[in-house]
Amino acid sequence: MMDVMQPCSWHFLCIQAMHENHLDMEGVALKLFGTMKTNELNHLEIGGCDAVELAKEHGTPLYVMDETLIRENMKLFKNHFVSEKLDCRVVYASKAFLNMAICRIAKEEGLGIDAVSAGELHTSIRSGFPKENIYMHGNNKTEQELEMAVSEGVGRIVVDNLDEVEALARITEEKKLAADVLVRLNPGVTAHTHQYIQTSKHDSKFGESIYGRKIFEIINGILECPGMNLHGFHCHIGSQINDEDPFFEAVSVMADFIKVVEERIGYKARELNLGGGFGVYYSGEDSPIKLSDFMGRLVGHIEEKIERNELSVERVIIEPGRAIVGNAGITLYSVGGIKETYGGKNYIFVDGGMADNPRTALYDACYEAAIANRINESANERYAIAGKCCESGDIIIRDIELPKARKGDLIAVFTTGAYNYSMSSNYNRLARPAVVFAADGKSRVTVKRETLDDLIRNDII
Numbered sequence: 470m471m472d473v474m475q476p477c478s479w480h481f482l483c484i485q486a487m488h489e490n491h492l493d494m495e496g497v498a499l500k501l502f503g504t505m506k507t508n509e510l511n512h513l514e515i516g517g518c519d520a521v522e523l524a525k526e527h528g529t530p531l532y533v534m535d536e537t538l539i540r541e542n543m544k545l546f547k548n549h550f551v552s553e554k555l556d557c558r559v560v561y562a563s564k565a566f567l568n569m570a571i572c573r574i575a576k577e578e579g580l581g582i583d584a585v586s587a588g589e590l591h592t593s594i595r596s597g598f599p600k601e602n603i604y605m606h607g608n609n610k611t612e613q614e615l616e617m618a619v620s621e622g623v624g625r626i627v628v629d630n631l632d633e634v635e636a637l638a639r640i641t642e643e644k645k646l647a648a649d650v651l652v653r654l655n656p657g658v659t660a661h662t663h664q665y666i667q668t669s670k671h672d673s674k675f676g677e678s679i680y681g682r683k684i685f686e687i688i689n690g691i692l693e694c695p696g697m698n699l700h701g702f703h704c705h706i707g708s709q710i711n712d713e714d715p716f717f718e719a720v721s722v723m724a725d726f727i728k729v730v731e732e733r734i735g736y737k738a739r740e741l742n743l744g745g746g747f748g749v750y751y752s753g754e755d756s757p758i759k760l761s762d763f764m765g766r767l768v769g770h771i772e773e774k775i776e777r778n779e780l781s782v783e784r785v786i787i788e789p790g791r792a793i794v795g796n797a798g799i800t801l802y803s804v805g806g807i808k809e810t811y812g813g814k815n816y817i818f819v820d821g822g823m824a825d826n827p828r829t830a831l832y833d834a835c836y837e838a839a840i841a842n843r844i845n846e847s848a849n850e851r852y853a854i855a856g857k858c859c860e861s862g863d864i865i866i867r868d869i870e871l872p873k874a875r876k877g878d879l880i881a882v883f884t885t886g887a888y889n890y891s892m893s894s895n896y897n898r899l900a901r902p903a904v905v906f907a908a909d910g911k912s913r914v915t916v917k918r919e920t921l922d923d924l925i926r927n928d929i930i
């Protein structure tokens with residue numbers, strides 16, 4: 470189980486992915502993901518590209534995504550979340566990382582897209598992503614977002630609350646268009662993860678509790694509205710979950726609730742969407758679920774619950790985000806200096822920080838890192854890796870053992886593919902880094918580095 474509140478394990482650099490590459494450095498195991506490896510120059514390589522060359526060509530800070538690993542992870546879900554009895558769908562939760570390039574990849578690999586705002590919807594649609602495979606989420610979709618989702622004809626709108634039922638009834642009536650909907654339920658399943666990313670406690674802001682009365686008002690409201698087709702139910706119990714049990718529990722609770730709905734009002738759900746939340750390896754604290762095995766067991770449990778409750782559910786959906794892109798991304802930073810403090814802590818200063826990765830400040834997240842230009846050297850110095858933002862909390866890694874760092878070194882921070890670029894900001898008016906996809910020895914820019922003029926583009930004096 471990952472506990473993001475724990476201090477980082479600095480002595481054990483490793484990574485888990487569909488591929489695992491181990492590199493031993495005097496008792497320290499560096500575990501690299503996907504296509505990442507060390508080359509003959511003692512540099513980190515990703516997607517067949519030398520990290521030092523990537524930094525020279527594209528500058529730093531730089532987000533680099535291993536395109537092959539993204540595709541493998543998508544295929545893993547597609548190939549293992551399968552059933553002979555049920556129509557199993559995999560939807561990519563784009564909040565983890567979204568640009569038009571990944572939409573193209575999701576389309577090619579046959580996944581749907583979960584969008585949670587007009588911005589995510591616009592990005593997906595403009596990339597040419599098939600609208601019928603888009604799931605529109607959000608606990609407070611604006612009228613404009615609902616109108617956009619209805620007019621564009623997205624595959625499903627996941628209704629969160631009663632206000633949204635009323636808004637959709639009006640919009641579908643006005644536009645003379647139908648909306649295909651699911652209702653987001655809160656099944657009250659507690660997953661062991663950071664409290665900020667738990668979503669199914671009884672006081673969560675997401676969805677409607679299955680234990681309250683209001684849920685039936687919502688379901689009946691939709692069933693009575695001619696402009697809405699109710700297909701079934703959705704839940705998402707949290708994120709970065711490394712235990713299997715909460716997922717099984719969510720299936721059981723949801724299946725039992727679907728039965729209750731059938732018995733109480735005669736509505737038979739045909740779709741069950743279980744959300745995402747599958748955890749990944751960030752540091753030695755994490756033992757993620759082995760997804761290739763787990764998917765089969767999850768499907769087995771779903772089938773069993775559907776049969777036992779004699780439900781009409783025909784389609785099941787999962788929405789992984791982090792598990793697809795998390796391990797596939799690294800961030801490259803240049804070292805601007807080393808500071809040894811009077812208090813005893815030694816800092817490596819990098820040219821980014823909480824603006825490109827707010828997760829350490831926000832969740833006490835732990836990351837592992839390496840000096841990408843001297844990757845095999847033994848680690849014998851302890852450092853905190855700090856950014857350049859005007860804030861003491863601007864730390865990327867609180868405590869890590871690395872080879873003695875020098876100004877000009879290139880630091881690679883691992884597992885930054887999920888919720889880093891997508892949560893980045895312009896704090897201190899730092900320009901957002903470029904995003905590069907690397908595969909088969911070639912790199913391509915999929916998001917340009919922001920310029921200083923980009924920063925003032927919307928300013929009015």
Ligand code: LLP
Pocket residue numbers: 562564565583606666705707708709744745746747788789790791792828832887888892
């Ligand atoms: N489906 C729904 C409805 C969600 O709300 C989420 C994530 C997902 C799917 C995908 O979850 P994943 O497979 O990526 O765990 N910013 C936080 C994570 C917030 C997740 C929000 N919802 C972080 O950096 O850890």
